Amino acid sequence: MSDDDMVYVDGYLNKIKEAYCRFPKADVILFNVRIHDKTGVHNKVTKTGKVHFWNALRYGTATLTFRTSIIKKKNITFSLLFGGGAKYASGEDSLFIWDCLKRGLHIITVKETIADVYNNDSTWFKGYNxxxxxxxxxxxxxxxxxxxxxxxxxxxxxxxxxxxxxxxxxxxxxxxxxxxxxxxxxxxxxxx
Structure with a gap:
């Protein structure tokens, strides 16, 4: 899932393909992206592991890859009520990952970096208001x-x-x- 503030690293596609080969049971893989903002550079995924309900809400859309066939088969979609430009400013990624878990999909994190995200201006975050x-x-x-x-x-x-x-x-x-x-x-x- 890409956005206009993302720059993919060289070889990102091979990293994604190799991870799905290494983890053939994975339906969804969340990769590291480096977030660049006013406070510095932050890694979103720092270790390889399983995603559970208790840690599912910390990952953004930029980290997300999935097998399209299982997403279509399970009829999992992004909510149009949540996200930049929607009624509720954010959360579409959390709802998507949550729905994947509720429907029994196997989700893992992989600490390999696939992109840099430059969060200079957010379309939805206007402060803690x-x-x-x-x-x-x-x-x-x-x-x-x-x-x-x-x-x-x-x-x-x-x-x-x-x-x-x-x-x-x-x-x-x-x-x-x-x-x-x-x-x-x-x-x-x-x-x-």
């Missing part, structure tokens, strides 16, 4: 209507350094919950 937190709450509900409150709780604990400069924990919790419930209500109204 109210929209960011509401959209994150909507994503948590979309991932799991049953466990979205646990996602909210873990976010409040694990990501507190992201929001404490501008918001207190209660405000962020309210925004996350508000986004989740707004998504739930819109989804429920469409079913009627």
């Amino acid at each position: 109210e929209r960011y937190f509401k959209d994150k709450g909507a994503l948590f509900y979309a991932l799991s209507p049953l466990f979205y409150r646990l996602f909210i709780l873990q976010f409040l604990v694990r990501k507190r350094n992201l929001y404490t400069a501008h918001y207190n924990k209660n405000t962020v919790a309210q925004l996350l919950l508000s986004g989740a419930l707004e998504f739930k209500n819109k989804r429920d109204n469409k079913k009627k």
